[in-house]
Amino acid sequence: MRRSNIWLWSAAALAYAFLYIPLIIVVVYSFNDSKLNAEWVGFTLSWYVALFNNQEMLTAARNSLTIAVSASFCATILGTMAGLAIHRYKLKFLPVLVFTPVAMPEILLGVALLLFFLQVLNLTLGMISIIIAHTTFCIGFVAIIVRARLQGMDESIFEAARDLGASPWQTFRLITLPLIMPAVVAGALMSFTLSIDDFVITFFTKGVGEPILPIQIYTMIKVAVTPEVNAISTLLMLLTLTMIIIAAKLDSGVLRREAK
Amino acid sequence: MNPPGRSTALLALLLSVLLLAGCSSQEQNATTSGENVLHLFNWNNYIAPATVKRFEQSCNCRLSQDYYADNEEMLAKLAAGASGYDLIVPTGNAMDTLIRQGVLKQLDKSLLPNLKNINPAYLNSAFDPGNKYSVPYAYTLTLLGFNQEKVKELGLPTDTWAIIFEPKYLEKIKGRVTVLDSQRELMAAALKYLGYSVNDADEQHWQQARDLILRAKPYWAAFSNTSYVKELAVGNLWVAHGYSNDMFQAALDARKTGRKFGIGYSTPKEGAVLALDSIVLHQSGTRPDLAHQFINFMLAGKNSAELTNLTGAGNPNMDAIQFIQPEIADNKAIFPDRELLARLEMLQDFDRKQRRLLSRLWTEIKLRNL
């Protein structure tokens, strides 16, 4: 038993190292005083300074934030509805529609939406098209999380509420929503992360004139890699980390209560 | 009531974040709509930041730039409905496509007094006779860049495409060579090496070129459009097929970081692709006034020279020569002499059937090995 544990621990430690070493390197090099990410020269904060003077990058960050917030907002509402509907009613069509975009390679959704926006809607690609695209693939993730939560719950609560004469809306507002709230929040956070991270679908549905963070980063990687890329990614990691910690703090209260 | 309290607080937090972000975006929209903005769709690194700043001051407007790394990419983006650009800087063949598509606005030459500065040799190209739509901006050559020390050490020729196609040379630099990730450019180099025109559409010649490329491919490190600049400067790459202005950049970077080697570049004797980039007005632009102002501004010798001094792009502007650093003005790879000029060719666009066939050939090149 003990020996197998050692094997397990070392294999897991390797996996964790594999996950973290690349990111540590990115962070470390963001303080490297050399334009070329090749050897360590000396400590500097100049890449962060450069970043905060890079108007385009700041606009890109703001655009991406706007997109992520709007898309996760829409996806959370629609996805929660979808999750509820799939759990509550025996629907045939909706589950397929909700889960397929999650299961498909992203590029397919990107291509389909690009053609659709241009040919049918005649929409000028831009923020709106990206928000719609992100909402489309985030709905499924929210729905999965919400449904998983519902599946783990005792149906009798809802029946009791109904027996006591609560209307569906009352049941939802007073019983269901508070109970699924952790899942809704988790779904919202997940959508936010997915949206701000998404490159492929953004790549196909983006317009011109509005810089978007992942596209900006892609251009920097492909064209001129400076440690500014490292700096922006370090900051992005910090942002997401903070969000996760806040969520965990708030959520742990919810979890503890549940354990009782 | 306590249990849902926490989650409600979390939701409220999330909502406030949403609202905040919503507000800030609205704010931003309000400021941009009242601003004078000129939208320029340009090559990466194809204008000096100092020039941009001076222009923004002189016009009291903001220059918003979007970039592309390949003409095909630019055309594809436009075909995919990208719009809102006042100005684009396409290369000849791409400009030809744009003109035939009818998506360009004619120039109002009365607003461009500085047009007289352009060397007549670069006016009246086959793509736009009479320059109704276009003003030459700058040009680049597709050529060979190399690590001077390594090439000397290994005794390799630098004036021929053979260095990227012939296994007898490639053996010595295996994994240290990149070629452009561009169907047209790589085919052009191969066709030139085989003695054909870069615009040759004969399928048999294409197949010869494909075989040449496939034979050389195992020795190449990658197809690279941009990263070779850095890799040459760091010393990871010894030979690269690329654009003259990128090689200029790599040489500069190597010098600035104090490398023990220099980066040289030269035009192969078999001939190469000359890409004359012109500045044109796209019909989706909303500010032709600012656009003309910008073109005339860029036609002034000093502003135009700044581009060459910064990027090493060739300059068709006669008034600019006096402002260009002498070591650039004397560089034959940037300012080709008449004899070399005769061996340079501009790319012409293929039709859709040829494009699809070329794309298949390209897929084959990427996928297969001999």
Add this chain to the structure above:
Amino acid sequence: MIKGNTKANRTAKWLVSGPPLLFLLVFFVAPSLIMLFTSLRLPGEFGGLAPIAAPAEAVHGEYGLTLETYQFFFSDILYAEIFLKSFAVAAASTLICLIMAYPLALLIARSEKRFRNLMVLLVVLPFASNFLIRIYAWMIILGPESVFSHFINAFLGAFGIAPVTLLFSPFAVLVGMVYVHLPFMVLPLYTNLEKHDPALLDAAQDLGANAWQRFWRVTWPLSLPGVFSGAALVFIPVLGMFAVPDILGGTGDILIGNLIKDQFLGTRDWPFGSTLSIMLTLAVLAITGLAAWFARPATIAER
């Protein structure tokens, strides 16, 4: 009362399922149909699409609707090869992910309860960094002048093996694919393994099974549903991925994703790009069907 209630229920049903249904019909089903339609058209002379001509105006029998792109697809074995290659890369990535993720998921599932959430969080946390950054990190690590490359080549040199370039190679593509998708494998595995009843393993031990037998006869069969969902979550995205080969790949590392991207953003051949996308969709459907079929014995084993 009861009747009113069911009517209210029906209204509720539509109120709840209507909006997401409508949204997805418009922004998912319609675009997919448009993609199918586009694959039947001709490319425009300058990109985009050729207009659909009335029969009388058709030039050389080209009506604007055609199966030409499908013929083109099947006219050359090349495109089948590229699909096969993408499948091979996806399969290899999935396998490596599984081998790396399994011990990790098992360890987390067998840890004390209070550590589990933290350990899972540590797996998900790298996702807090941007997708492209995670790929970019490997550009630094695998670069020819990096410490890692020097180490590997010194190691190979000791055995008299010629130095290798790590970046821009199929190896780099695999590393990137695995790195980007590893958490997708860990999470379903962990969710599954966590539910296992430790009493089963105790029982097996009492019956004299050694560690390996306990794993192979008890844990592994029970975890198969987790393995299959993890495999699907890795395999399918890898199949369509273009960014990883684009950034880390060398001269031969082109996958379906890159080819599709090229048709839209390079060659300006939308119909052929759509055809390739349709083919990829069919491939994914086939894989999903196959996975579901394979997962069947697992459910029997679970009973």
